[in-house]
Amino acid sequence: MSTTGPVPADPTLVGSDLAAMARLLADGTRATFCLALLDGRAWTPTELARHAGVAPSTATEHLNTMVAGGLLVQERQGRHRYVRLADQQMAELIETMAAAAPVRPAPAARTLSADSRRRALAHARTCYDHLAGRVGVAIADAMTERALVEWEHGPRLTPGGERWLAELAIDVPASAKRPALRPCLDWTERRPHLAGAVGAALCGHALDQGWIRRVGSSRAVLVTPAGRDVLAARLGLSAELLTPAGN
Amino acid sequence: MSTTGPVPADPTLVGSDLAAMARLLADGTRATFCLALLDGRAWTPTELARHAGVAPSTATEHLNTMVAGGLLVQERQGRHRYVRLADQQMAELIETMAAAAPVRPAPAARTLSADSRRRALAHARTCYDHLAGRVGVAIADAMTERALVEWEHGPRLTPGGERWLAELAIDVPASAKRPALRPCLDWTERRPHLAGAVGAALCGHALDQGWIRRVGSSRAVLVTPAGRDVLAARLGLSAELLTPAGN
DNA sequence: CGGACACTTCGGCGGCGGCCGAACCGTGGC
DNA sequence: GCCACGGTTCGGCCGCCGCCGAAGTGTCCG
Known part of the structure; x- marks a missing residue:
C-alpha cells in the first residue's frame, strides 16, 4: 500500500x-x-x-x-x-x-454609494464559484430543511437531493479531488452556505439560466423574476427574502 | 425558518x-x-x-x-x-x-537531539486531539482501504467502520457541532489523516488503553507493543512501520 | 518574613516593510 | 512615428513592531 x-x-x-x-x-x-x-x-x-x-x-x-x-x-x-x-x-x-476574525460592529458606511454596495453584497454575492450572502445561506437552510443535503454524518447530497438536481437539469461533475459538498462559512451571515462541486454547479446553472445576474462589475448578484419563481417553487423561499430592499 | x-x-x-x-x-x-x-x-x-x-x-x-x-x-x-x-x-x-505554506526542504537539523526530536515527531504525534505523523496517515490509509471510512461523497464512517469501532469498544460521542469525521492535512506527510470526533475518540482510546504513549513532554508519541499488536490485527499495519527507527 | 521563582512592565534600540511620486518601459491606437 | 495608457522600478521617508535587559509585582515555601 x-x-x-x-x-x-x-x-x-x-x-x-x-x-x-x-x-x-x-x-x-x-x-x-x-x-x-x-x-x-x-x-x-x-x-x-x-x-x-x-x-x-x-x-x-x-x-x-x-x-x-x-x-x-x-x-x-x-x-x-x-x-x-x-x-x-x-x-x-x-x-x-x-x-x-472577530466580528466587529460594521464601520457605518461613510458614503451613500458605499452603503448601498455593502447592502447589495450582504444580500447576495458570489463567493469564489458559489453563492453567498443572505440568499446563499437561505438556499442552504432550505435545502437542509427539505433533506436535500445532510451534514451530520459528513456533508453529502441525499438521494432526494440528487433527484432534485436532476429535475432542474443541474449536472454536478464528479471529481475525486473536489468534495461534492462542503459548508463554507458566510462572513456576513456567520452561518454556512453551500460550496463544493454542488454549490458551484448550482451557482453556474443559475447564472446560465438567468436566475441570477451580476450587478455591474462587483461580485454582488441580483435574483431575477425568473429566479424568484424557481426558488419559490423549488425551495419555498419568499419573494421578500429574495429582494435586496428586503431588510 | x-x-x-x-x-x-x-x-x-x-x-x-x-x-x-x-x-x-x-x-x-x-x-x-x-x-x-x-x-x-x-x-x-x-x-x-x-x-x-x-x-x-x-x-x-x-x-x-x-x-x-x-x-x-x-x-x-x-x-x-x-x-x-x-x-x-x-x-x-x-x-x-x-x-x-509551500514545502521547503528540511533545514537539516543542526544538532543531534534536534534531529531525533524531529524524527520522533515525524513518526507519530498528536495533532490537537487526534493522531498525526507517519502512523496517523497510515491509519487513515488502512481504514480507507478497508472501507471503514469513505471520503468521496463527504467524509463519513461506513457501517463497517461503525462495527469496527464498536468491536474495539471505542465510543464516539455524537455532536451536532463537531463533524464526526474530517480529513486533516498532515504537515509532515502532506497527506490527510483522521480528525473530527472519530479521530479524537480513536486517539483518546489509544492513550487510555496504552496502545500509544507520550514521549516526555513533547507531542510526539510512541506505539507500544500492545499498540503494535492491535494495529497489526485490526488494520494490518506492519511492525516496521510502527517503529520510530524505521526510516 | 526573606528568598526563590514565574511572570510582567517599561524604555530603548534596530530593522523591516508599506507607502508614495517620479521616472521608465511596452503595448496598442491613431 | 507619436501619444496614451497600463504597468513597473527605484529611492526615500516614516511608522510599526519584535527584541532585549533591568526593574517591578505577586505567589509560594520554608
Missing part, C-alpha cells in the same frame, strides 16, 4: 514558513485584495489599487509578493496583467481566516 | 479585520508558538519562550497579543499562567495555513 512506498522527504514545517504564508494576508491592503479576489475572477492591478485606495505602484509591489508566495497566479495579455487566487485551497484559507 | 428571523447585525468584514487576524500568525515566534500549541495542551510562557528561543518577556508580549486577538485563551493558577488554543476553529485555521 502507498504508505509503505518511498519515505517522503520529511519536510518539517517550521514557524518561519507558517509566518511567511500568514504575512501574505497580514496587511490591510493585501487582505482587501484577497476579499475582492474571493469572487474567483481575475482583476488587474489598477482595479485592485483603486478598490483598496492605494497607488498603482503599491498594488504592483503587493501583487508581486502575493504571486511569489503562491497565493495568487497571474496571466499577462498585452499590456494588461490579470491576477486571481491560485486555487481553491487558497480561497479556503482566506475564508477560514475571515471566519476566525 | 431561521433565516426569516431577526436580521443579523450585518457586519461587513473589511480587509483590516482579516489582516489583524492574520498578523497574529505572521511572525516567526508566534507561529512557532502556534505549532507547539497544536497538540491541544496548555503551555506556560516560559516553556514557549524556551521552545522558540526568545526571552520570557518577549513571550509574554506575544501571548498578550494572541489572547487579545482571540487566538488563545489563558488560565491563571497561582504564579503560573497557562495558554492554549482558543478552540477547534483556531486549530483548523493554523492547520489550513500550514497546509497552504
Whole structure:
C-alpha cells in the first residue's frame, strides 16, 4: 500500500514558513485584495489599487509578493496583467481566516454609494464559484430543511437531493479531488452556505439560466423574476427574502 | 425558518479585520508558538519562550497579543499562567495555513537531539486531539482501504467502520457541532489523516488503553507493543512501520 | 518574613516593510 | 512615428513592531 512506498522527504514545517504564508494576508491592503479576489475572477492591478485606495505602484509591489508566495497566479495579455487566487485551497484559507476574525460592529458606511454596495453584497454575492450572502445561506437552510443535503454524518447530497438536481437539469461533475459538498462559512451571515462541486454547479446553472445576474462589475448578484419563481417553487423561499430592499 | 428571523447585525468584514487576524500568525515566534500549541495542551510562557528561543518577556508580549486577538485563551493558577488554543476553529485555521505554506526542504537539523526530536515527531504525534505523523496517515490509509471510512461523497464512517469501532469498544460521542469525521492535512506527510470526533475518540482510546504513549513532554508519541499488536490485527499495519527507527 | 521563582512592565534600540511620486518601459491606437 | 495608457522600478521617508535587559509585582515555601 502507498504508505509503505518511498519515505517522503520529511519536510518539517517550521514557524518561519507558517509566518511567511500568514504575512501574505497580514496587511490591510493585501487582505482587501484577497476579499475582492474571493469572487474567483481575475482583476488587474489598477482595479485592485483603486478598490483598496492605494497607488498603482503599491498594488504592483503587493501583487508581486502575493504571486511569489503562491497565493495568487497571474496571466499577462498585452499590456494588461490579470491576477486571481491560485486555487481553491487558497480561497479556503482566506475564508477560514475571515471566519476566525472577530466580528466587529460594521464601520457605518461613510458614503451613500458605499452603503448601498455593502447592502447589495450582504444580500447576495458570489463567493469564489458559489453563492453567498443572505440568499446563499437561505438556499442552504432550505435545502437542509427539505433533506436535500445532510451534514451530520459528513456533508453529502441525499438521494432526494440528487433527484432534485436532476429535475432542474443541474449536472454536478464528479471529481475525486473536489468534495461534492462542503459548508463554507458566510462572513456576513456567520452561518454556512453551500460550496463544493454542488454549490458551484448550482451557482453556474443559475447564472446560465438567468436566475441570477451580476450587478455591474462587483461580485454582488441580483435574483431575477425568473429566479424568484424557481426558488419559490423549488425551495419555498419568499419573494421578500429574495429582494435586496428586503431588510 | 431561521433565516426569516431577526436580521443579523450585518457586519461587513473589511480587509483590516482579516489582516489583524492574520498578523497574529505572521511572525516567526508566534507561529512557532502556534505549532507547539497544536497538540491541544496548555503551555506556560516560559516553556514557549524556551521552545522558540526568545526571552520570557518577549513571550509574554506575544501571548498578550494572541489572547487579545482571540487566538488563545489563558488560565491563571497561582504564579503560573497557562495558554492554549482558543478552540477547534483556531486549530483548523493554523492547520489550513500550514497546509497552504509551500514545502521547503528540511533545514537539516543542526544538532543531534534536534534531529531525533524531529524524527520522533515525524513518526507519530498528536495533532490537537487526534493522531498525526507517519502512523496517523497510515491509519487513515488502512481504514480507507478497508472501507471503514469513505471520503468521496463527504467524509463519513461506513457501517463497517461503525462495527469496527464498536468491536474495539471505542465510543464516539455524537455532536451536532463537531463533524464526526474530517480529513486533516498532515504537515509532515502532506497527506490527510483522521480528525473530527472519530479521530479524537480513536486517539483518546489509544492513550487510555496504552496502545500509544507520550514521549516526555513533547507531542510526539510512541506505539507500544500492545499498540503494535492491535494495529497489526485490526488494520494490518506492519511492525516496521510502527517503529520510530524505521526510516 | 526573606528568598526563590514565574511572570510582567517599561524604555530603548534596530530593522523591516508599506507607502508614495517620479521616472521608465511596452503595448496598442491613431 | 507619436501619444496614451497600463504597468513597473527605484529611492526615500516614516511608522510599526519584535527584541532585549533591568526593574517591578505577586505567589509560594520554608
